[in-house]
Amino acid sequence: KNQVEQSPQSLIILEGKNCTLQCNYTVSPFSNLRWYKQDTGRGPVSLTIMTFSENTKSNGRYTATLDADTKQSSLHITASQLSDSASYICVVSATGGFKTIFGAGTRLFVKA
Amino acid sequence: NAGVMQNPRHLVRRRGQEARLRCSPMKGHSHVYWYRQLPEEGLKFMVYLQKENIIDESGMPKERFSAEFPKEGPSILRIQQVVRGDSAAYFCASSTTLGGEINTGELFFGEGSRLTVL
Numbered sequence: 001k002n003q004v005e006q007s008p009q010s011l012i013i014l015e016g017k018n019c020t021l022q023c024n025y026t027v028s029p030f031s032n033l034r035w036y037k038q039d040t041g042r043g044p045v046s047l048t049i050m051t052f053s054e055n056t057k058s059n060g061r062y063t064a065t066l067d068a069d070t071k072q073s074s075l076h077i078t079a080s081q082l083s084d085s086a087s088y089i090c091v092v093s094a095t096g097g098f099k100t101i102f103g104a105g106t107r108l109f110v111k112a
Numbered sequence: 113n114a115g116v117m118q119n120p121r122h123l124v125r126r127r128g129q130e131a132r133l134r135c136s137p138m139k140g141h142s143h144v145y146w147y148r149q150l151p152e153e154g155l156k157f158m159v160y161l162q163k164e165n166i167i168d169e170s171g172m173p174k175e176r177f178s179a180e181f182p183k184e185g186p187s188i189l190r191i192q193q194v195v196r197g198d199s200a201a202y203f204c205a206s207s208t209t210l211g212g213e214i215n216t217g218e219l220f221f222g223e224g225s226r227l228t229v230l
Contacts, residue, residue, distance in 0.1 A: 043221035
């Protein structure tokens, strides 16, 4: 069964600190993995997208990694800001079809 | 280039009424996806459409729910005889294909339509 599991479910950190969010998936055959940021009451916005051959991709203070062998991805946020408070969603797509599987998300709270 | 436009942003309906949610994809995008998000939960796939065709509706309830994406105009998600359990945020996303691979197209989301059923 195609699944995407994210951890932790929620996380509280102090402003300026770093954090890492995890995503494990069983989607097969793998096509790509994306991380989205969803602010409260808003639609998700893409942060990174990685295909099978890519193992790291950065977008400003956000760095995503992908290990296609272990089927794991992480999103590292550096020097967190209050505006980073949001849900971060891992999304994995399979080739040969239309299936895009969403993780339940990690809710990040950055406190001053 | 305007993003994905959804309207209404907020909709209140009484039980038994109909709800119609509209989604205009980004210019040049011919693929539309509808997702439902309950409070404190993740996005759940409902339906995937291309112009005039429903490609995958496996996530959409068989009764009361329908979706269309006509040749002209926005995609419509229609919920008939709404019940309280239909209260949720409904997000639309659009994409274009890259090199013929349907799933390498980036998904661009609208801001969602929030349905409240009284």
